[in-house]
Amino acid sequence: MGQVMDTLAVVLEGPERLALARLSLCEVAPEDVVVDIEWSGISTGTERLLWSGRMPPFPGMGYPLVPGYESVGRISALGAAVAGTRRLGERVFVPGARCYGEVRGLFGGAASRVVVPAARVTAIDESLGESAVLLALAATARHALAAPGARPPELIVGHGVLGRLLARVALAEGAFAPTVWERDAARARSDGLYTVVAPDDDPRRDYRAVYDVSGDAAILDGLLDRLAPGGEITLAGFYPGALSFDFPKAFMREARFRIAAEWKDSDMKAVLAHIDAGRLSLDGLVTHRQDAAEAAQAYRRAFEDTACLKMILDWRHAA
Numbered sequence: 001m002g003q004v005m006d007t008l009a010v011v012l013e014g015p016e017r018l019a020l021a022r023l024s025l026c027e028v029a030p031e032d033v034v035v036d037i038e039w040s041g042i043s044t045g046t047e048r049l050l051w052s053g054r055m056p057p058f059p060g061m062g063y064p065l066v067p068g069y070e071s072v073g074r075i076s077a078l079g080a081a082v083a084g085t086r087r088l089g090e091r092v093f094v095p096g097a098r099c100y101g102e103v104r105g106l107f108g109g110a111a112s113r114v115v116v117p118a119a120r121v122t123a124i125d126e127s128l129g130e131s132a133v134l135l136a137l138a139a140t141a142r143h144a145l146a147a148p149g150a151r152p153p154e155l156i157v158g159h160g161v162l163g164r165l166l167a168r169v170a171l172a173e174g175a176f177a178p179t180v181w182e183r184d185a186a187r188a189r190s191d192g193l194y195t196v197v198a199p200d201d202d203p204r205r206d207y208r209a210v211y212d213v214s215g216d217a218a219i220l221d222g223l224l225d226r227l228a229p230g231g232e233i234t235l236a237g238f239y240p241g242a243l244s245f246d247f248p249k250a251f252m253r254e255a256r257f258r259i260a261a262e263w264k265d266s267d268m269k270a271v272l273a274h275i276d277a278g279r280l281s282l283d284g285l286v287t288h289r290q291d292a293a294e295a296a297q298a299y300r301r302a303f304e305d306t307a308c309l310k311m312i313l314d315w316r317h318a319a
Helices: 046-053 126-145 161-172 219-225 247-253 265-276 292-304
Strands: 006-014 017-024 034-042 071-078 089-095 114-115 156-157 179-181 195-197 208-213 225-234 257-261 288-291 311-314
Touching: 006 114, 006 292, 017 292, 034 089, 034 126, 034 292, 046 292, 071 114, 071 126, 089 126, 126 265, 156 161, 156 225, 161 265, 219 225, 219 247, 225 247, 247 292, 288 292, 292 311
Parallel strands: 156 179, 156 208, 179 195, 208 225, 225 257, 288 311
Antiparallel strands: 006 017, 034 071, 034 114, 034 311, 071 089
């Protein structure tokens, strides 16, 4: 595949400096596929930190960069070594790409076309459509639940997309319905499968398993107040700075802390199995959509509008 290809990509040039730019793509290796992206999601966790300039030192960090790890598209070209294992036109989930030469790909999925190792893309059912951008977050939720010895969540802190998926995946895996805390009234509505309350309206102080997806570094002492002896707090969000807690309070409860990081292939397979079996739905979580040409406005709205659960960019008409 000797032709030189390019792509239209979201480029963060610096904090709060975002543009669409035409970038050259790396040459397609034998193990690669080319994917024409249809939709990409905007993360209000890690991408917000990249956009605001508050992202801590992270492998590959530095501007300019292409963000995005929630992309869905169709395979448009195949490297020689994967021609027999993948097919043209196959719809796949893409968790990011590093194919932009001197422009960093962190995480590199917010572009109209990407070159990526075939082993990194996941074939998905056509029926998922744009909702498939949520697969990374669903797999992240499942990863938090699947650690050896982990207890299912009795309390989830935060009712954004990750909090909702954490509750849905827990139910799909047979757990009892958790309680979910949410202070923002606009986000407090539930689908009826579990209870959503404001923290001040919840009298319980005996939770054995608390999962925090708020990203709020100041919340730990308040969570310790609600923990049963020997209880566990799982940090399933992303925190830009140092965390601290009241040690005597944690000591009295013999509290345990656990950190859940990136999802693995086994988590993605489990999530897809739940979806195929009808145990897990991704419906109702994508609330806003904008054409990729309006990326600057879309990113700002995703980060500033509390009514926006999930913003996606539509790349299907990108020039």
